[in-house]
Amino acid sequence: QVQLVQSGSELKKPGASVRVSCKASGYTFTRYFMNWVRQAPGQGLEWMGNIDTNGNPSYAQGFRGRFVFSVDSSVNTAYLQINSLKAEDKAVYYCVRGTNEYPGMDYWGQGTLVSVSS
C-alpha cells in the first residue's frame, strides 16, 4: 500500500534552515509528482507547489525564494528545505503524492511540525 512517512518535529531558531523528509513506499516513486502543503496554526491548507518526475520544482506564489523542493530517487525520498526561517513559518508541512490520471493529489504523509522560536 502507498505510504508516505515524514521526518519528525523540528524546533529551529529564526534565520536557521530546516529540511523535512518524506519517504515513499508502495509505488514507483519516479512516476509521480510530489506536492507540499502547509497548514499554519489555526489556518487552512495551502498548496506550496510540487516537484515533477524529472526533479523540476514548481512553487506557488508566496513560496518562491526560501523554499526548496528536491528528491533523491535512490532512496525514494522527497525533501522540503526552508531557509532563513521566520516565526511565521511555524506550521505543519505535509507531502502529498500527485495523481497521474488528473491534476490533483491523493496520498498524504502524516505531517511534520516545524516550530521557529528564539
Add this chain to the structure above:
Amino acid sequence: QSALTQPASVSGSPGQSIAISCTGTSSDVGGYDYVSWYQHHPGTAPKLIIFEVNNRPSGISDRFSGSKSGNTASLTITGLQPEDEGDYYCLSYTNTITLVFGGGTKLTVL
C-alpha cells in the same frame, strides 16, 4: 491565486444531510472538472474523499458525493454520522497550472 470560498462552518444532526459549497472562478472550479475534496480530522493526515468533481476513491462511503454547477462545486454528505465531524477542504486545478484549496469548512455533528 486566491483561495476558493467555503463556508466557515456547517452543522447537522445524525442521520441528516448537509452540503458544503466551494466557489471559485472560471479560471479554476468553473474551467475544469478537477475538483477534489478532503476530510481532515485534526492531528491526522487529510483523506481524499472525492476527485474529479464526483468520483469516490475505493473505500469511501457512498454517503459522500460531489457535484458542480458553474463556478461552484459542492460536497454532500448524507446520513450524517458522528465520525463525519471534522474539517473539509476543496481543491481545484487552475489555469496557471497550479492547485488551490478552499479555506476549509468545519463540520459539526450535533
